[in-house]
Amino acid sequence: MKKYDVDTIFISCITENKDDFYRLAYSYVKNQEDALDIVQESIRKALTSLINIKDINAMKSWFYKIVIRTAIDFLRKQKKLTLADDETIDFLSKGKEDTYKDLDLHKALDELPIMYKTVIILRYFEDLKLEEIAEILEENINTVKTRLYKGLKLLRITITEEELVNE
């Protein structure tokens, strides 16, 4: 594989999916300026390790991974990281299934611990397969499934096993 080709594929991958990458970054930091910084920083990181990429066909997933890590690093530095403390989880779990809660649905997603939020975004908004998510998060598929269930439960969204895997 010539290094020119890797660069070319990378360039097209970024240009074609830039909106997806931006939205993913935005979903963590919730403001335009920081999201742009994260996209830029992710590209920089990707370029340094591009020569070591194993599977050139999985470049999009590979770049998702970089965006997620960069965003989490950023939040950690800003100390904005929502830790999965028991109190939050209890609070989110105990509420009853109320209809007016829909208004707070977005807030609930944002307040969800990052590990749950990430799988929900990748699975349902970015339409990735469970295997791809497992690859990105470097976890096994069962862990990803468990996190999806738990995350949906915290959002009080009920879903069938079939929907979880196939939708």
Add this chain to the structure above:
Amino acid sequence: MNKKLEALKKEYKDVPIPKELDEIIAKSLPKKKKHRYVWPLGVAAAAMLFTTAVNVSPEAAQAMAKIPFVKEIVEVITFHEVKEEKNNTSIDVRTPAISGLENKVLEDSLNEKYIEESKKLYEEFEAAGENDRLAIEGDYEVVTETPILLSIRQTIQKTQVSGYMQHHYVTIDKENEALLTLKSLFKNDQYVKVISENIKQQMQQQMDEDPNKSYFLTKQDVEPFTQIDPNQEFYITTDNQLVISFDEYEVAPGYMGVVEFKIPTDILSEILVGDRYIN
């Protein structure tokens, strides 16, 4: 899909994309490689001829330079400038020309090469379609001018989604009216090895000091840098140091851009033909 999820997805997808995104991406991505520049044969042959004459008899060359008649000033002028735009495609190229050399053969061959190159760029501009979104920019700059030396850097940038930049150098001995090639500076071919080893050390050192820097140097890289081309692009600084220049992608990932290495004179002194240019 579940209604709540549907609503969340819609909200997620509705996040507006700022117009700055394109700008930031274009700035961060490596420049797309278009094609490698090939030095025209005629010029290389002419260069050999003149440099040989200077090398064979430096005394004669010195003597020639001292012939007491009023010399014209050797300088670089803008020969031609073209600026045009059509269907999403643009060109803005300044063509340099060297004037004042008595050696008209050298002067003409260098200037013809510049004109030829600008013509090619213009043809490329003419041929570009609406969807190519091609922008061509060409400019030149005198990087070194001493009583003896004149180094001209020519920059060509082609932008298509992202850009690709090339640097070409011409260095002439104004007194002896000769074009300098890298080879002509050295006694023998050993220079390739000596310079390459030094560059490798510099690459390693830079990467150790700054994790953001990256060169194709290790075995993991697909085409690690092994040695310079005998005719590698180079110029000589005002304080008589040799600088070796690499195109984008040649020895480093695209984001590093065009990279240059200053070669310490003390490692070259033994193999240099003399200390007229580099010292």
